[in-house]
Amino acid sequence: MVDEVDVVVVGMGPGGEDVAARLGRAGLSVIGVESRLVGGECPYYACVPTKIMVRAADALAEARRVPELAGSSAVHPDWSPVAARIRDEATTGWNDEIAVRRFESTGGRLVRGVGRITAPGEVTAGEQVLRARRAIVLNPGTEPAVPPIDGLAGTPFWTNREAVSVEEVPASLIVLGGGPVGLEFAQVFARFGCEVTAVEAKPQLLPLAEPEAAEVITDQLAAEGLRVRVGSTVRRVRHDGRFHVSTDGEELTAERLLVATGRRTDLRALGVAAVGLDESARTIAVDERMRAADGVWAVGDVTGHGAFTHTSVYQSRIAAADILGKSSAPADYRAMPSVTFTDPEVATVGLTESQAVAEHQQVRTAISRLPDSTRGFIHKVGNAGLVKLVADAERGVLVGATVVGPSGGEIIGALAVAVHGEVPISRLSEMIFAYPTFHRAIEPALDELAAA
Numbered sequence: 509m510v511d512e513v514d515v516v517v518v519g520m521g522p523g524g525e526d527v528a529a530r531l532g533r534a535g536l537s538v539i540g541v542e543s544r545l546v547g548g549e550c551p552y553y554a555c556v557p558t559k560i561m562v563r564a565a566d567a568l569a570e571a572r573r574v575p576e577l578a579g580s581s582a583v584h585p586d587w588s589p590v591a592a593r594i595r596d597e598a599t600t601g602w603n604d605e606i607a608v609r610r611f612e613s614t615g616g617r618l619v620r621g622v623g624r625i626t627a628p629g630e631v632t633a634g635e636q637v638l639r640a641r642r643a644i645v646l647n648p649g650t651e652p653a654v655p656p657i658d659g660l661a662g663t664p665f666w667t668n669r670e671a672v673s674v675e676e677v678p679a680s681l682i683v684l685g686g687g688p689v690g691l692e693f694a695q696v697f698a699r700f701g702c703e704v705t706a707v708e709a710k711p712q713l714l715p716l717a718e719p720e721a722a723e724v725i726t727d728q729l730a731a732e733g734l735r736v737r738v739g740s741t742v743r744r745v746r747h748d749g750r751f752h753v754s755t756d757g758e759e760l761t762a763e764r765l766l767v768a769t770g771r772r773t774d775l776r777a778l779g780v781a782a783v784g785l786d787e788s789a790r791t792i793a794v795d796e797r798m799r800a801a802d803g804v805w806a807v808g809d810v811t812g813h814g815a816f817t818h819t820s821v822y823q824s825r826i827a828a829a830d831i832l833g834k835s836s837a838p839a840d841y842r843a844m845p846s847v848t849f850t851d852p853e854v855a856t857v858g859l860t861e862s863q864a865v866a867e868h869q870q871v872r873t874a875i876s877r878l879p880d881s882t883r884g885f886i887h888k889v890g891n892a893g894l895v896k897l898v899a900d901a902e903r904g905v906l907v908g909a910t911v912v913g914p915s916g917g918e919i920i921g922a923l924a925v926a927v928h929g930e931v932p933i934s935r936l937s938e939m940i941f942a943y944p945t946f947h948r949a950i951e952p953a954l955d956e957l958a959a960a
């Protein structure tokens with residue numbers, strides 16, 4: 509069966525769904541090919557369910573802080589409302605009917621199956637051959653990467669997909685990987701009474717973050733009773749009903765094992781060689797208009813510009829404009845924000861100090877600690893955090909910032925404006941910061957930079 513349309517979108521993650529809807533609304537005929545659930549990883553297995561978990565775990569943590577502030581509290585964690593919210597409110601039982609209807613309401617048509625480029629302008633999904641007159645858009649996302657650890661394959665370990673759908677919190681859990689996925693889950697389950705050990709191969713948790721930020725998180729997790737192992741190489745995994753994880757120095761044992769060691773792509777399966785792309789690469793290189801090859805655009809995690817939903821949707825807007833022949837600003841990732849929703853949140857924008865040093869001649873940094881701010885004093889328990897600013901001293905602008913703290917993900921918005929708008933530090937330091945807020949902790953760090 510051969511179908512000819514204007515655009516074929518392979519993978520209907522947040523970016524694919526968005527680009528398909530934009531093009532459909534603009535009057536193009538669009539087929540979306542999806543092998544699992546329309547909407548992708550984010551609403552069913554990632555951002556949304558994990559943040560529902562985080563919200564619940566944060567409520568427990570706040571309740572446990574009552575004795576230091578306001579009397580007494582008795583906290584009895586119960587996972588069932590969390591499981592029910594994820595199952596019934598967020599994912600409707602991991603069913604994408606609503607998303608399919610949303611897509612079809614834009615005029616698009618869904619083909620269920622694994623799409624593969626079989627020739628320029630041609631995608632094959634099962635028996636169906638789809639011809640794209642104007643564009644193929646690739647949004648395949650990523651799959652959990654499972655490291656080749658002796659004994660791991662074949663054991664009933666969890667990835668994020670199993671971890672978001674649990675109906676009961678295990679008594680004990682080993683988390684492999686101290687990145688955003690691993691840490692969000694680790695803290696959530698620990699706050700629900702699970703005995704958690706987090707194992708990170710690199711010397712710090714959140715290896716891509718500022719070391720000062722990682723230190724705050726490491727201290728916080730340890731204070732909450734999690735066991736944290738960094739610089740730890742896992743040699744072997746054994747499962748005999750319980751998991752036994754052998755590292756260099758010890759054997760860890762737990763009821764469950766969560767593998768959160770990063771993500772992988774499979775460009776060979778996507779058939780990218782048919783349009784001249786390197787199928788052995790990890791990511792699809794795109795230009796500032798998301799063009800990957802003649803007649804082919806790519807958006808989302810697969811482009812390697814930050815595995816975030818906001819990146820995928822940002823790119824989809826640019827790709828859609830380009831496919832429609834409309835002018836739009838080219839992709840600019842200088843002010844890319846990220847938030848890891850641990851408590852405290854770790855929010856970043858732009859470059860870390862070490863990245864800036866690699867890119868700029870003169871880098872200056874300043875740190876302001878939240879407990880030293882008036883708001884931090886008032887907040888008392890749960891006030892761990894900091895603001896770190898990274899400046900290009902030559903140009904007198906911020907090129908990056910990190911905020912760790914309660915609502916760090918909200919505070920970073922102000923600094924994202926500064927990095928995005930290249931607002932001179934001299935101008936930023938003339939701002940009025942409301943008293944007594946957490947974001948006011950930006951001011952002393954700015955003053956330090958302005959005085960230098």
Ligand SMILES: Cc1cc2nc3c(=O)[nH]c(=O)nc-3n(C[C@H](O)[C@H](O)[C@H](O)COP(=O)(O)OP(=O)(O)OC[C@H]3O[C@@H](n4cnc5c(N)ncnc54)[C@H](O)[C@@H]3O)c2cc1C
Pocket residue numbers: 518519520521522523524541542543544545546547548549550553554555556558559621622623624647648649650668689777778807808809810814815816817818819820849
């Ligand atoms: C646990 C977890 C928590 C996260 N939390 C956040 C967060 O809080 N904030 C944030 O911004 N990001 C978060 N992320 C990252 C976020 O989920 C992704 O960046 C986001 O889903 C965007 O991915 P994407 O658009 O590239 O595609 P994806 O969401 O990965 O979707 C791609 C889709 O393509 C389909 N597909 C793949 N290949 C084919 C094919 N050949 N044919 C047909 N269909 C195919 C897949 O089935 C999938 O549905 C989190 C990730 C994880 C794992």
Ligand SMILES: NC(=O)c1ccc[n+]([C@@H]2O[C@H](COP(=O)([O-])OP(=O)(O)OC[C@H]3O[C@@H](n4cnc5c(N)ncnc54)[C@H](O)[C@@H]3O)[C@@H](O)[C@H]2O)c1
Pocket residue numbers: 655684685686687688689690692707708709710714715740741742768769770771814815816846847848849
């Ligand atoms: N809040 C958010 O925005 C959010 C939340 C979760 C994930 N994400 C994104 O999704 C992507 C995937 O996240 P992730 O945390 O799975 O991946 P990641 O690559 O960021 O982190 C994986 C971690 O596992 C470690 N690791 C690798 N092999 C290991 C091993 N054998 N033993 C121990 N540790 C090992 C790595 O050193 C790394 O620190 C990231 O790009 C992330 O930014 C975003």
